[in-house]
Amino acid sequence: MTFDDLRVFVAVCRAGSLSAVARELDCTQSAVSQRVKRLEREAGMSLLERQPRGVVPTHAGRVLLDAASNSIDGLDQALRRLTDLANGDSGSVRVTTGGTTVRHFMSEAIVAFRRRYPKVSLEFRTETSSRNCFDALTSGNLDLAWVTIRGEALPRIEQRPVVHLPWVLAVKADDPLATRSRISTADLGGISLIRLPQNSTSGAHLHTALTELGVRSSSDTSVADWDTALLLAELGLGHAVVPVMPGWRMPGQGAGDGPGEGSLRLVPIPDLPPLPVGWAVRRWDALSPLARAFADVVARSCGGAEWAP
Structure with missing residues (x-):
């Protein structure tokens, strides 16, 4: 018993005709009949009753028809939904x-x-x-x-x-470090940095990198995200080591959106490994x-x- 056998059997019951299903499937009436006979052999009983104007399911045939119809209709609906998902028509x-x-x-x-x-x-x-x-x-x-x-x-x-995002030091435009073309990690040792909470993965990356480079920095300010750290740096309330987000303008680049001009400067820290x-x-x-x-x-x-x- 195959899924195709069941599909043909359901189609024959609904059409009431072997020849009509054969035309729909572009095959011979004998091929359709063979599929039904295969089901009857496995079931051990007749599933269709031949009448002068076609066929109708027997009592056993109706039992199989009801079960197979629900399964086939549900599977057809699932296949249509999968096609819609693949094509982007839903989901x-x-x-x-x-x-x-x-x-x-x-x-x-x-x-x-x-x-x-x-x-x-x-x-x-x-x-x-x-x-x-x-x-x-x-x-x-x-x-x-x-x-x-x-x-x-x-x-x-x-x-x-x-x-992989490079790191920069965000400072107010009038800060002595704002004119630098780059900052070394050694320069960070005497700077109080704005930091992220300890459960921050990116903050942990930064802390590990600084520790491996032998840099000990202090901090008296903690924020929940890098945007807030930038704001505090722009207000002159501290220095922030932050990853460069897409679209930010770095020193020497043309005008763009985001930090890098106005009252805030972003100074590269090439010694720090980029943030993945x-x-x-x-x-x-x-x-x-x-x-x-x-x-x-x-x-x-x-x-x-x-x-x-």
């Missing part, structure tokens, strides 16, 4: 990320994705840290997490870096085509490589 992409990440990394990508897939729902769940994003990904009904990449492997999570950021998923090979498409659009907009299937 959703669910993303968890930090509060300011969408603006920094995804704004252009969201517009491009929406133009390509206007009927797909984009759902964003905001978390306060990459650690919380990892937790939400493993425990929630989510597809993707945009995170600071952890240095170690994580159980039940695959991490894929998209871009990108996607985390439970299983890349289990992602829907739409989630993969969104991940690739974001990667392209950030200047990173697409993920290969």
Whole structure:
């Protein structure tokens, strides 16, 4: 008994005719009859009653028809939904990320994705840290997490870096360090830095890098995100070592959006290893085509490589 046998049997019962189904399937009436006879042999009883104007199911045939119809209709509906998902005619992409990440990394990508897939729902769940994003990904009904990449492997999570962000020192324009073309990590030893909370993955990356380079910095100010750190630096309330977000203008570059002009200066710190950021998923090979498409659009907009299937 095969799925095709059941599909043909259901079609014959609904049409009341072997020849009509044969014409629809572009095959012989004998081929249709053979499929029905195969089912009858396996069932051990007659499933169709031949009448002068066609066929009708027997009592046993109606039992099989009812069961097979529900299964076939449900499977056909599922296959149509899968086709819609693959074509972008329906479905959703669910993303968890930090509060300011969408603006920094995804704004252009969201517009491009929406133009390509206007009927797909984009759902964003905001978390306060990459650690919380990892937790939400493993425990929630989510597809993707945009995170600071952890240095170690994580159980039940695959991490894929998209871009590596260089570090800069954000200072007020009238600060003595604002005229420098670069800052060495040794220069950071006597500076009080604005820092992120201890549960911040990117803050942990910075702390580890400074420690490995033998730099001991002090801090009397803590913030929840890099945007707030920039604001405090612009107000002259401290210095902030921050990763360069896409679109920010660096010294020597042309005019652009974001920090780097006006009352704030960004001075490169080339000694610090760049900060890896990108996607985390439970299983890349289990992602829907739409989630993969969104991940690739974001990667392209950030200047990173697409993920290969």
